Amino acid sequence: MSAGSAADDTTARASLSRATVLNQALRMVEQEGPASLTMRRLGAALGVEAMSLYYHVHNKDDLLDGLAEVMVKRLPHAALDRPWEDGVRAFATGIRRIALRHPAAFQLVGMRPLDTDTVVRPVATLLIRLQHAGLSPQAAVAAYRLLASFARGFALAEIAGFTLAAPAADHPGVAEHLAPFAPALYAGHDRAFRAALDIIVDGIATQTTSAPRARGGRRS
Amino acid sequence: MSAGSAADDTTARASLSRATVLNQALRMVEQEGPASLTMRRLGAALGVEAMSLYYHVHNKDDLLDGLAEVMVKRLPHAALDRPWEDGVRAFATGIRRIALRHPAAFQLVGMRPLDTDTVVRPVATLLIRLQHAGLSPQAAVAAYRLLASFARGFALAEIAGFTLAAPAADHPGVAEHLAPFAPALYAGHDRAFRAALDIIVDGIATQTTSAPRARGGRRS
DNA sequence: ACCTGAACACCGTTCAAGT
DNA sequence: ACCTGAACACCGTTCAAGT
Numbered sequence A, B: 001m002s003a004g005s006a007a008d009d010t011t012a013r014a015s016l017s018r019a020t021v022l023n024q025a026l027r028m029v030e031q032e033g034p035a036s037l038t039m040r041r042l043g044a045a046l047g048v049e050a051m052s053l054y055y056h057v058h059n060k061d062d063l064l065d066g067l068a069e070v071m072v073k074r075l076p077h078a079a080l081d082r083p084w085e086d087g088v089r090a091f092a093t094g095i096r097r098i099a100l101r102h103p104a105a106f107q108l109v110g111m112r113p114l115d116t117d118t119v120v121r122p123v124a125t126l127l128i129r130l131q132h133a134g135l136s137p138q139a140a141v142a143a144y145r146l147l148a149s150f151a152r153g154f155a156l157a158e159i160a161g162f163t164l165a166a167p168a169a170d171h172p173g174v175a176e177h178l179a180p181f182a183p184a185l186y187a188g189h190d191r192a193f194r195a196a197l198d199i200i201v202d203g204i205a206t207q208t209t210s211a212p213r214a215r216g217g218r219r220s
Numbered sequence C, D: 001a002c003c004t005g006a007a008c009a010c011c012g013t014t015c016a017a018g019t
Helices: A018-032 A037-043 A050-055 A062-074 A086-100 A105-110 A115-130 A137-160 A174-186 A189-205 B016-032 B038-043 B050-057 B060-072 B084-101 B104-108 B117-132 B137-160 B174-184 B189-205
Strands: none
Touching: A018 A037, A018 A105, A037 A050, A037 A062, A037 B189, A050 B038, A062 A105, A062 A115, A086 A105, A086 A115, A086 A137, A086 A189, A105 A137, A115 A137, A115 B137, A115 B174, A137 A189, A137 B137, A137 B174, A137 B189, A174 B117, A174 B137, A189 B137, A189 B189, B016 B038, B016 B060, B038 B050, B038 B189, B060 B117, B084 B104, B084 B117, B084 B137, B104 B137, B117 B137, B117 B174, B137 B189
């Protein structure tokens, strides 16, 4: 809105900022794969020499940390007034949704420790909700670490391409025993994720003060 | 034992093999960190030019696949006659034990898809045991994927350095609510892993045909 | 304050060549 | 069959220099 400042005649290029760099990095990774993210190529994509990036980012590791933070900001801020099961499912599903929205980037940064204020809010919300449901602080933390580990692990394996090899011909006994499980093993990630999440919810429900949950409604 | 064959006077170096290469790679990674694993340095460590490795390994990706396989071979072969809870705990604990025994290597290959015969046996054992406990094939597969995702995710986060940032000063409300959870959040990975595993076991028990498990014995 | 050029010490991989 | 030398097309990062 303000009138153009001095000396911006030839180039309309906005000056670089950390946000610009991170956003371009995210775009590049998703379009051309995890291996494409190099300082040199990222600079080129921004119309700048690679070395200019070091003014906005300490080094490549810091770039990846920034990428992780950009992604985790998309975690849904759940409301506190819904039943705890919803919170539990939303937490895990939110992590997986982020991963599937930016699979290449998640492969790059999905297991980085997030020492950031951004992540503390959804975690605190989850913990408090579990506490209100009757869990001890220790049990709530266990549930949180279970959910986070499971969701990140599941999504990373899914992105990397989960497979269970068809048992080779030299283990005929195994192949036989494995046959009844084959359909479920290849039933798809969405279904597998929901079914695993059901087990977690049932496990947590065990430590809840309210009456035992009705079972059998959800077909897994 | 056999008499030395022709022309091995000067050098006692054993000829390279895939196994030699992989073992040296594993040793090198654990001693000098994940970033130290380069074809050139690995060759040097074996007293050979980097290019010689390509005779025993297709490329670096194949090297990493081989590393993953070497590690997964250490998964315990559980007996089938113990209660299903033991099998469930042993499966997850075995994965984490491997990860903690070779943390640097696990960071490198911990989420690779294992399209190998090696991994099919412990998985089949787990699935069959769960089936005997009364789980449907779908439920057994869900439990397996939950356990594998959780254990790998937990171990990777643990190795990368799990932390939850102390909430910054500009979120005083959050810090207050989070205070009761602080001890549990920093109680250590062993305890957190066991407590999370307890939740999973309880969740699976829900789908078991036998009488409901006695609860409260295990202090988490 | 922000960006560049040139340089340093590396990478994975190919390919023709040696034995 | 197994290993090498030289080369190609890259990396991340430093540093002095430009504006």
